[in-house]
Amino acid sequence: MKQILIVGAGKIGAVIADLLSACGDYEVTVADRDGDALGRLETALPALTVETLDAHDDTALSPILANKYALINASPFGMSARLAQAAAGAGVHYFDLTEDVASAHSIRDLAQDASTVLMPQCGLAPGFISIAAHDLCTRFDTLHNVHMRVGALPRFPSNALKYNLTWSTDGLINEYLNPCEAIVNGERREMPALEELEHFSLDGDSYEAFNTSGGLGTLCDTLKGRVRNLNYRTVRYHGHRDVMKLLLHDLRLGERRDLLKDILEAAIPVTMQDVVLVFVNVSGMREGRLMQETFARKIYSCSINGTLRSAIQITTASALCTALDLLVEGRLPERGFVRQEDIRFDDFMCNRFGRNFMIDGVEPDSASTGGECRTM
Known part of the structure; x- marks a missing residue:
């Protein structure tokens, strides 16, 4: 072993x-x-x-x-x-x-x-989101837009932030403050966190999304020169972004990270009743036509090995364990820096840990078409 x-x-x-x-x-x-x-x-x-x-x-x-x-x-x-x-x-x-x-x-x-x-970056975002996005990108002759959206949300929001702590508070503050990588009109740029607010709906539920740092992983390098627009945004319930801007910028708690961490951890409870939302939208040219493909997924908290785990725990831990398993199986390079997009989507989803991203035990053949998971 x-x-x-x-x-x-x-x-x-x-x-x-x-x-x-x-x-x-x-x-x-x-x-x-x-x-x-x-x-x-x-x-x-x-x-x-x-x-x-x-x-x-x-x-x-x-x-x-x-x-x-x-x-x-x-x-x-x-x-x-x-x-x-x-x-x-x-x-x-x-x-x-x-x-x-x-x-x-x-x-x-x-x-x-x-x-x-x-x-590095073997979690959900960065991590799995890059694997799903890169899989969709391989299906296009030329790429126009790659939009990646991820959120870890309480199923039953009960405070003004409409948020509960589900993972590292340090990491949360870090991604809300640091510059965000993106490709805009073919040029690599750094965008401010918490900006470019947008609203969208999925399965009848309404959300907001905004820039946060780190979610793209290495995709800016991988897709540079191939894509017109590439961006990552965090998904939250309506109103969350404005409250965080008040705390971080208007009250200047972004300059006092330790204090902000203490406030959040003292006031915002942890919840195990959460949902992880993953949404990737890719458009571009294929066989002379402008096409679009989308990968969307919701993963909920559940019991694993007899213990209730939150959705963010399940997705983050399972993604890393899958990467380790694939290295052991010889499906990844054996040395040097390995990117998330070096993992094949099918390899990930048919792995014993990657199956935690499935819906009712069944996964499409690709990030965009139907069918059962193939036996590897």
């Missing part, structure tokens, strides 16, 4: 540990400096090992990394470059969930000389 080290025992790290330890193919060690989080994890998932670790301490990290197949970073985005460097130095594959653009760029530079795989 492959030995895996997960750094971070939080909302997503716990589910990654559950999925991998339960499948029978991985020996899992979870490391965190929070003894209480490790204690809860050890009680719930006895088939794994826990280690108290301050990941800032390189001398403590090195012995835990010894003989591991992969390091999975499920800690805050600020740890990404440090842990990627430690994994590369130890000859260990590296995966993370970061939406932080600067961290992903530093890992890409580090990967040029690495003997193992360094694969």
Whole structure:
């Protein structure tokens, strides 16, 4: 069995540990400096090992990394470059969930000389959204517009933000403040977060969407010179964006991130009753005609291995576990920087973890046409 080290025992790290330890193919060690989080994890998932670790301490990290197949970073985005460097130095594959653009760029530079795989951005957005979008893009002769929309929303909103905390508060604040990559009229640009507000409906429900940072992953590089317009926006219920602009800009809490984090975590409860919305729309020319194809999906919270998990936990953890599985199976490059769009959509959806993105156990043959999942 492959030995895996997960750094971070939080909302997503716990589910990654559950999925991998339960499948029978991985020996899992979870490391965190929070003894209480490790204690809860050890009680719930006895088939794994826990280690108290301050990941800032390189001398403590090195012995835990010894003989591991992969390091999975499920800690805050600020740890990404440090842990990627430690994994590369130890000859260990590296995966993370970061939406932080600067961290992903530093890992890409580090990967040029690495003997193992360094694969950041393995979650939902960035992550799965790039896989679905790239699959649609391959069906066009020339591309006009690629629009990617993702939201993790409470099913029963009950506050002025119409939002509940479902994942990293640090990551949420980061993506609401940092510049957003896009391609506009064929030119790569940085757009301000929280801007370009739009409204749309899906399955009879109304939403708003606006710029947030990091969701495109590496698609700006991959599609540069091929697409006229490429953008990513986060989906929320109506009114959320305006309240966040008040907090971040008018009250200047964007300049005091630690205080804003404390306020949000003290006032906004976590919910397990959520829905993840994924929407990709691609238009372009095919066989001389202007065509459009769309991928839309809603994933809800449910029980996995006897424990209720939120939709954002399920989708984020399953996406990373799928990437790990595909590397083990030889379906990804064996070294260097690996992009999300290097994963074939069919490979992802027919993977045992990727099937958590299916509807009622059935998945179309592609991101746009009907049919049952093919046996690989």
